[in-house]
Amino acid sequence: MPFLWLLIVGVAAGFLATRILRVDLDTPSTIALGVLGTLIGGLLLRGLVMMAGIGAGFAGALLGALLLIWAWKTWAK
Numbered sequence: 001m002p003f004l005w006l007l008i009v010g011v012a013a014g015f016l017a018t019r020i021l022r023v024d025l026d027t028p029s030t031i032a033l034g035v036l037g038t039l040i041g042g043l044l045l046r047g048l049v050m051m052a053g054i055g056a057g058f059a060g061a062l063l064g065a066l067l068l069i070w071a072w073k074t075w076a077k
Contacts (some may be wrong), residue, residue: 003070009034010014010039011030017037
């Protein structure tokens with residue numbers, strides 16, 4: 001099932017990428033580029049998310065604190 005999902009997402013990504021970049025490719029090349037792009041992008045994104053777990057938590061905490069301080073300064077006066 002994961003292979004089928006990878007194939008479906010890869011075909012869609014390849015089709016959209018060739019349309020966005022205005023590249024004229026045949027169907028097998030579009031599918032191959034989409035599937036390979038999905039593999040590479042998925043692996044890179046998963047790696048970045050795993051490495052940035054603590055950083056993302058800190059960024060979320062900082063944004064939450066900024067929002068809370070802004071709300072307090074705006075409505076507490």
